[in-house]
Amino acid sequence: MIAKSATVGESFTLPGLDLTTAVEQMENDWSLLRQVLLNFRRNFLNTAKQLADALANSDEQDAIRLVHTVKGLSRTVGSPELYRVAKQFEEELRVGRETPSRASFEATVQRVLDTIATLPKTEIAAKTKGPETETTPPDTLRITSLLRELLAILKSSAIVPESLVEELHFQLAQQIETQLLDTLLGQIDLFDFGEAQHTLEIISGKLGIDLEGAEFLRHANS
DSSP states (O other), rough: OOOOOOBBBBBOTTTOOHHHHHHTTTEEEBBHHHHHHHHHHHTTTTTHHHHHHHHHHHHHHHHHHHHHHHHHTTTTTHHHHHHHHHHHHHHHHHTTSSSOOOOOOOHHHHHHHHHHOOOOHHHHHHHHHTTOOOOOOHHHHHHHHHHHHHHHHTTTOOOHHHHHHHHHHHTTTTTTOOOHHHHHHHHHTTHHHHHOOOOOOOHHHHHOOOSSSBBBOOOOOO
């Protein structure tokens, strides 16, 4: 008899998603499941547009790859319904006939994304997030610590904890360009550790932070 893995992180529920089965695939690591869910939402927010662009350009292979990827992750995020719809839609695309399942696929993807969006924030995010109208000065020491921690994780090609991602987003949101921050978070989601390190170096340069040393590098034009 195989013993069940000890539970890691605080459990949670989301309507319409079978998270009990999903977390069992991750050795009962609820923290990892939370990160997977948030990554899924971040990566597939523009699924409908990407699909429409691919089909408009007669790029059926690109459309198939997109649907196939969603299908492959659907059970991981606890949605057997999305798996079923994506499987049917992929088969229709492969044989090149009419695609009656397209609308159902897009609606189901959106429903899963909307459900994940209701996921409660972690305790650290709740503590760090202040009133929307409140503006606080940057905590340079904390940002430096977070960036160095992230660099060490990226160098080891390990999974970046969602709590770290959330706090980085909170700390950096008003300090750097949104596009640059989104690029870094997207690279982390895709496990593109090399490019993420490069983006991290750009961010640290803009902030005047030395990731390797003990001192800050404040430049006159930063």
